[in-house]
Amino acid sequence: MPWPGSWKRALDREAVAGWLLAAPAVALLLAFVAAPFALALGLSVTDLRLGSPLPVHWAGLAQYAAILDDPGFRRALLNNAVFAAVVVPAQTLLALALALLLDRPLRGMAVLRTLFFLPVVFPMALVAVVWTLLYAPGPDGPVNAALASLTLGAWTPVDFLHDPDWALPALMVLSVWQGVGFQMVILLAALQGVPAHLHEAARLDGAGPVRRFLHVTLPQLRNPLIFVALVTTILAFRLFDQVQIMTRGGPLDATTTVMYEAVTAVFERQQVARGAAMTVVFFAVVLAITVLQRRLVRERREIE
């Protein structure tokens, strides 16, 4: 320890500078993430209703018991789970397929990539309105007409958005269509980062395209794929815009989601405490999924 005093002072100065540099971000995080969440936690143990003349009481866990007992909210949790279970793998696989297709040095490839990315740029509200028209009931609805001609007329027209069995699948298809471009771009970037010499070496070893994909490309894409799946899962749980615009959670709760239930509770029914409890449950679910995914990922890393 040649200069103990100044070393210590330098460390102090660095720590102070570090905190100073981080301060704006930390302040914003506290103000816009931590504080609202703390507020939600606090509100969820009361029975606060906006505009009610009745006094506010401590409610303990009554709001949580009430929402978990509410068939609408349970259906919302189930819908979110089904939506994520279908959309996450479907969207990730489709994004990978598109990325592989578009990862070729062809002329006009930039235009094609732009076209596939385009839906991501559209606001969801616009996409929802356009797809509402596409899903029009009766034989004249574009989707119905397309399915009828594909099946040589065997298709009986469906009122997609108003049929309890079809409404959620219809939202899934549109969500995949709208979101897949984003994942595609990430995977495309990752594909272009796969070192060419690995492919070359594999080819010299006599590996065909399938084996090269399985043993060279996929392992190289592991981290981007995990990232994509994680982001898609979180987005899937945040499902709201399509529901609000296209189905209002109906028919018979077939498309309701946790976000939709929370927003309805607060902004339509003024039940602030109930909505807060829903968002806390939502947070817990998303946190659990994230932790689970990260843990799975870490374990594999250790095996490697």
Add this chain to the structure above:
Amino acid sequence: MGWTVPALAALLAACGGGAPGDGDTARLEAWFHAGRQAERRVMRQQVARFNAAHRGQIRIDLTLIPEGSYNAQVQAAALAGELPDLLELDGPYLYRYVWQGRLRPLEPFLPDGLVADLLPSIRAQGRYRGHLYSVGVFDSGLALYARRSRLEAVGVRIPRHPEGAWSWRELDRVLRLLARRDPDGAVLDLHLDYRGEWFPYAFGPVLWSAGAGFLERPGYGRAAGTLDGPRAVFAMRRIQRWLERGYVDPNLDDAAFPAGRVALSWGGHWSYPRYREAVGDDLAVLPLPDFGEGSRTAQGSWAWALTRRCREPQAAARFLRFLLRPPEVLRMARANGAVPGTLPALRRSELYGPGGPLRLLAEQLRGGRAVPRPKTPAYPVVSTVFRDAFADIRHGVDAARALHHAAREIDADIRANEGYRFAEGGASGAE
């Protein structure tokens, strides 16, 4: 409806209150819904005339608020403690304000004779927990508009009075006969193109006529057993069947009846001027069909209420008395086409008076055929839930399931609000 025009009007109205008044002038703020242009014009003229006649005593500052989000805006203002002195409210939303303790009973400030002159339907809407909280200058109503010649062509009787309304069976037969002669088979317009409040307003009468309703009466404390009871399910299934059989025109262009695509239109009083212009003398005004317990119609419209923030209730009441004078009532009713709200004005109305083409609507309102929408603070929730249920039924979901689901949602809301009980003490309307 345009947003900018009413917003601008509200701004101008808000800025126009700079007249120098001496200390004795009672200044009152009044909020009015920005309805049609003619309605807004009449309201402004009325305020100007009232202010001129009471110079130095009372001054009304009028603010127009866009109709589409009126209730949301007023609720927001209420939470912020910024309500005006006088407030217009849309019919069944009144009770929530009373529950919140925002309004003052009107009886001490209005002469009994004036209250007795109001249409019974307006009194019924304004009276809650033993007090009168709102008075309307006009009321509304529903009718089944028809092209007389088409009904005559299929040889069915044309009812003229609520007592003679078609039963649902008769209407079934009329629809079948009309559809046979119609190129696309769609002969009935239910105004499915409308949004929002139309559905509880227009199809509440179906429930009531079947002996059901939205909530259990008289307490309005529960939907289960009433909204999803066998009578309600039966009535909504009849409507669903008309839809399934293709009798109902989707009316995306709001022109099914004037353009001649349908022979029958389930519509409000506001449709009359347009229909009359398009159809002329061939237009017939029929009562809504009878689903078992007699024909019923909807009622209720914008009405004035006095807030607790008002420090000059006597002055505010003078403005209401002015608005309820027969000539003023008629001016407003002519501007918006609604049913004049007092009996003396009604007698002098060309449209709704004796011999007028819309006398049926007045007869319904006076003769107990009109049922107010549930008088409960839960009404905003009842309304939105019923709209969703109607949409589900319209699109083929089994009526029993849709109504059961709706009743459960409404009851959950009532439970979450402790039955909308009134807070103890003087703050609520129970005083």
